[in-house]
């Protein structure tokens with residue numbers, strides 16, 4: 001069984017980050033919030049494995 | 064024409080018990096002639112046990128209330144003698160549509176699994192169910208079964224004793240006293256029995272109100288379940304449209320917390336809302352309107368000595384997922400055979416503690432599910448609304464998000480994992496038929512499996528041998544011998560054998576699995592019967 005990756009894993013990290021910001025360009029706070037929520041759900045579904053999702057929820061809570 | 068719920072179906076009649084100077088002692092008294100009380104009483108009467116139902120009213124449920132009945136309760140009602148009537152009158156549906164704002168986001172088709180006698184669910188007004196149950200009471204009476212229903216008999220005081228329960232009952236002709244060996248309290252969510260005994264009922268109130276309306280209309284809306292999140296005609300709230308028989312449609316409109324209930328209920332306020340929802344051209348008539356606040360809560364214990372609580376008196380859920388009446392019928396299904404064995408001296412009173420354990424397990428599962436649905440339908444914080452809306456927006460475009468949409472998860476029977484009545488699983492078989500599970504139905508050469516199982520202990524053998532009858536401490540267990548034949552895909556094989564080549568199941572009178580092994584073993588199955596009756 002795999003575990004949550006918390007070491008660098010994104011090819012071209014700067015490009016990804018710029019894409020993320022660009023996707024939010026020109027959006028109101030509310031629309032950005034909605035976009036983030038959709039993104040979280042899409043990524044969560046891609047991961048699928050409940051154990052990893054649980055680890056990710058914990059990691060995000062910074063606890 | 065009078066509606067069925069306006070006709071007294073069990074009008075007050077003078078009972079000779081009212082004339083006795085010393086209170087008459089009855090074996091079982093049931094308080095409440097709602098669906099659960101009636102179900103409990105029929106169950107006892109079918110076992111030949113004397114039972115008296117008391118209800119302060121004399122009519123069936125006013126308005127439709129419960130409308131959605133799932134397969135398991137239909138199977139239970141079949142054993143009580145009303146399952147087929149329900150299905151004949153009820154509306155079956157498979158297609159649901161989900162709307163968000165002013166658009167449809169997706170449509171689903173709940174294709175039911177083949178090989179079951181009863182459909183996955185039907186829609187039918189609660190008053191029909193109650194009417195069928197009352198007809199069944201009359202039918203039992205006609206065959207001499209010891210069952211009585213007393214309308215306008217209001218229980219006003221209860222005394223509990225180690226050997227019996229005393230009741231004070233008010234009638235139009237004045238009060239009388241009655242005693243019962245056992246009391247089953249099915250007196251609804253506001254259970255006076257609970258209050259009279261000073262018992263708790265804790266849980267969560269949802270700070271929301273729902274307008275529930277039954278409208279009669281000759282509209283050609285399809286037989287589908289339509290659920291709206293944030294529709295134009297009810298901004299920021301939800302709405303549901305669902306078909307019932309006789310051109311009656313159920314409409315639920317969420318109203319929010321700060322409202323004037325009396326005002327909202329008036330036809331002059333209800334009708335414009337409905338008109339906005341249904342469109343100007345649709346002709347409709349209001350049959351029934353009510354406003355509800357929903358709660359999810361249960362009693363700490365469903366058994367208090369000789370008083371047993373069932374149905375809404377014991378637990379209450381929000382209606383999303385149709386779990387109220389559905390789970391209440393599973394209570395009485397669980398309780399009936401156990402109380403029967405105790406009354407007949409074939410099991411000790413402690414068997415009734417397993418009713419408490421098993422049905423609390425069921426209630427907690429229902430409360431969890433209906434709480435989750437309610438949280439999705441009525442988000443409690445900005446973030447939960449944001450996520451909810453994200454799910455809905457995604458569901459329009461991507462299939463993955465649709466299972467996250469929660470407008471009610473339909474009631475499925477609970478598995479009594481961890482119950483003391485289960486023997487350890489000794490078969491490498493399907494998980495869905497592990498000990499504690501309710502038996503899934505399966506087609507046989509001559510009908511269906513479940514009707515062959517009900518009401519008694521059964522030894523189900525598949526592709527293997529066992530005695531035709533065993534007796535353990537006076538409890539008879541009858542064998543049902545089946546073979547799977549050559550079809551590798553037969554539902555019986557898939558549901559009861561899986562990878563195993565043979566199996567012996569010990570099945571309880573409520574059609575839950577108590578034990579299973581690949582072959583028969585006298586010692587082990589005798590022990591399993593003792594265990595399933597609270598003796599090991």
Ligand SMILES: Cc1cc2nc3c(=O)[nH]c(=O)nc-3n(C[C@H](O)[C@H](O)[C@H](O)COP(=O)(O)OP(=O)(O)OC[C@H]3O[C@@H](n4cnc5c(N)ncnc54)[C@H](O)[C@@H]3O)c2cc1C
Pocket residue numbers: 094095096097098099100117118119120124128129130131132189216217218219249250251252254255256275355373374375376382384385386387388389390391
């Ligand atoms: C809007 C709505 C929609 C619902 N939809 C569904 C659904 O789709 N599916 C589902 O399964 N469930 C649904 N339910 C829940 C369902 O209606 C209840 O769970 C069900 O009626 C409970 O039955 P009961 O017999 O426990 O209690 P009740 O039906 O409440 O019956 C209690 C009885 O006790 C009697 N009584 C009370 N006090 C006394 C007394 N002191 N003396 C004598 N008699 C007394 C009352 O007169 C009454 O007849 C819904 C409920 C509501 C409100």
